[in-house]
Structure formats: C-alpha cells, structure tokens
Amino acid sequence: MPADRLHLVRHGEVHNPARVLYGRLPEFRLSTDGRRMAKAAAEYVHDLARPVSSLVVSPLQRTRESAEPFTALFGIEPVIDERVIEPTNVFEGRRMKRALINPLNWRHLLRPSVPSWGEPYAQVIDRMDAAMTDAWNHVDSGDVVVVSHQLPIWVTHLAVAGLPARHDPRQRRCGLSSVTSFERRDGRWVEVGYAAPAATSGSIDVGAV
Numbered sequence: 355m356p357a358d359r360l361h362l363v364r365h366g367e368v369h370n371p372a373r374v375l376y377g378r379l380p381e382f383r384l385s386t387d388g389r390r391m392a393k394a395a396a397e398y399v400h401d402l403a404r405p406v407s408s409l410v411v412s413p414l415q416r417t418r419e420s421a422e423p424f425t426a427l428f429g430i431e432p433v434i435d436e437r438v439i440e441p442t443n444v445f446e447g448r449r450m451k452r453a454l455i456n457p458l459n460w461r462h463l464l465r466p467s468v469p470s471w472g473e474p475y476a477q478v479i480d481r482m483d484a485a486m487t488d489a490w491n492h493v494d495s496g497d498v499v500v501v502s503h504q505l506p507i508w509v510t511h512l513a514v515a516g517l518p519a520r521h522d523p524r525q526r527r528c529g530l531s532s533v534t535s536f537e538r539r540d541g542r543w544v545e546v547g548y549a550a551p552a553a554t555s556g557s558i559d560v561g562a563v
Contacts, residue, residue, distance in 0.1 A: 357407065357490045359546065360498045361399055362507045362534045365412075365420040366391035367557045376561040377446035378439065384419045391531035391552035396423035398533060398551035399499060406430065407496030410489045412439045412503060420531070421501045437485035438502040441473035443563045450560070467520040472563060475509050475519035482510045483543075490538055504528045504562040514543045523562070530554045 366388030368376060376382040384392065399406065411421045411432040421432045444462050445453050453459050462471040469475065482502075489498045508526045509519050511534060528534065531552040536543045 355495055356538070357493050357498045358496060358537070359404065360486055360490055360500065360536045360538075362486075362510065362536070363395050363399070363420070363424075363499055363501045364504055364507055364528055364530060364532050365416040365501060366395070366531045366552065367554070367559065368416050368561055370558055370561045372449070373558065373560045374447055374449055375443060375445050375563065377441075377443045377563050378414065379446055381415060382561070383415050385558075387557060388416070388530070389419065391554065391557075392420040393423040394552035395420070395531040395533055396427050398549055399424070399497075400427045402497075405496040406499055407493040408489055408498045409433065410435050410438060410485065410498065410500045412436075412501060414440060414503075417501045417503065421499075424499055424501070432501075435485050435489075435500075437481040438500055438506060440503040441478050441505055441563050443472035445471060467518075469520075478506050479509050479513045479519065482506050483513070486510075486536070486543070487538075507532075507534055510534075510543075511545060514545050530557055530559055 367385045368382050369385040406428045409421055409424050409430045409432045411417050411434055413434045464470050508528045512519055529550045532550045535547040537546050
C-alpha cells in the first residue's frame with residue numbers, strides 16, 4: 355500500500371531585512387519568528403495523530419530549517435528533492451517595486467500566463483506532481499510531509515482544482531508555514547485540507563517568487 359495522505363508545508367518567515375525577492379539565492383535563513391512558525395506547522399501535523407513515514411524537503415536553506423521540527427517530533431530524517439524547489443525568477447535579489455519601475459524590465463512581464471519572468475508554471479506543476487507521486491509510492495503506509503515553497507504549492511493546488519495556472523501572486527492562499535493536504539484517489543490528487551497553524555501577523559512575506 356502507498357501513503358495515506360500527503361502534506362505540502364510551506365517554510366516559515368525568512369530573515370530578509372532588505373525585502374528582496376530571494377528566489378533560489380543561497381543563505382536566506384529563517385528568522386526567529388520563522389523558526390517558531392515552522393515548529394507550529396510540525397506540531398499541527400503531529401496533533402493530527404497520524405503516523406508520518408517520510409519527510410521530503412527542498413534543498414534551499416529556509417526549507418531545510420523548516421523541516422527540522424518535523425525531524426525532532428517524528429524522528430525521521432529529511433530526503434532532499436530538487437523537484438520541490440522554488441522556481442527560477444529573473445527578479446531574484448531585487449526589490450520588486452523598484453524593479454517594475456524600470457522600463458528595461460517590462461519585457462519580462464509580457465506573458466504572465468507562462469510566466470515570462472521565470473520557470474513556466476506547467477513545468478513547476480509537472481515536477482511537483484512527479485515528486486509527490488514518487489514520495490507517495492515510496493512508503494508502505496502513513497503520511498508524507500513535503501516542505502516546499504509558496505508558488506509550487508499554490509500552482510499544485512490550482513492544477514488539482516482544475517483551475518488555470520495563471521494567477522495574481524497577491525491572491526495566493528498559501529501562508530507562511532501553512533499546510534495543504536492531499537490524498538490520491540483513483541489515480542488523481544484530491545485536496546483534503548488547508549491549515550495555517552502559525553501566527554503570522556506582522557511577518558515579512560515579500561520574498562516569494
């Protein structure tokens with residue numbers, strides 16, 4: 355038998371005093387509040403009283419740090435999977451408001467449905483689906499936790515719901531250290547829950563792709 359449920363967990367708040375879009379840039383760690391948020395997410399999954407058999411993590415520092423409370427609570431070591439990483443983005447390292455004022459950057463905004471500023475949504479959806487399916491089939495029972503990033507989790511939600519991948523990033527329902535849960539029925543993913551167990555009021559959440 356494969357897994358019983360799969361939880362896509364977003365990382366906690368990142369230490370980002372310059373408020374840049376950090377994307378895949380290295381050395382963007384969790385803030386003190388981000389570590390608290392990650393712990394709240396792990397405690398939420400733990401309180402579901404469901405066995406967790408596998409922990410899959412994006413290779414970036416903020417996701418690896420967000421996985422640490424899951425290792426502490428469930429006693430399982432993370433497996434790094436490049437397929438659940440943040441997408442690429444031409445605006446990495448910049449403050450978005452400043453970048454969008456510059457006419458030289460407008461060419462990156464011509465095709466928002468792709469999007470033209472980064473990795474295509476369809477590619478993100480495909481690699482997330484492949485990683486989720488492999489994680490689901492890799493265990494004999496229990497739940498799987500995948501610690502990833504806002505955009506991969508959100509476009510996965512849209513794909514599962516049968517909605518277009520094009521969207522307004524300001525309208526994503528994928529808060530810091532949120533948990534979006536899925537089951538696999540008749541060969542298809544079905545979303546079965548969303549929770550935002552961490553208190554995020556006043557947090558800095560401007561670095562997501």
